[in-house]
Amino acid sequence: MTSNVRVPYSHELYAMSRHIVFRAEKEHKAAVECKGKHDWPEDCKPESEALVRATNKLYKEIMEKSPNEFKEYAQCLDWYGLRFSRCRDKQAAFEKAFPIVDSKK
Known part of the structure; x- marks a missing residue:
């Protein structure tokens, strides 16, 4: 992993919120x-x-595996005042590229 990924x-x-709940389930709970x-x-x-720590690790993984889809989704949320309903298409593209549940587990 690259060590230059920011917070x-x-x-x-x-x-990332849905991913945090499922992929960092133990720490979140x-x-x-x-x-x-x-x-x-x-x-x-x-x-x-x-x-x-778990969230930062997840962020690094996202930036390695699906940075473009994630950036588009996050920027959409930023643009529309964090209204998820305005960004469902970007969310779907991101979750297709980076599924909520890790299939390797």
Whole structure:
């Protein structure tokens, strides 16, 4: 993997959101459960950091396997104020190139 991949922007995180839930399921679930039990963010720092690491790893994988489809989808979300309904065609193209569930697992 290339080490020059930057941290994703907010609209890119929105574009990745369904993938994060399924492809980083363990980390996502742990962070959500911890935040449900604790009011203080510091109490969930390890779980949150694990989710950030998993998300950054997923972003690198996306940028290696389907960067064009992802960029078009993320830019569409950015352009239309994060309204998914306006970008369904771009979403379908991205999810075809980079399926939500990894078939190798």
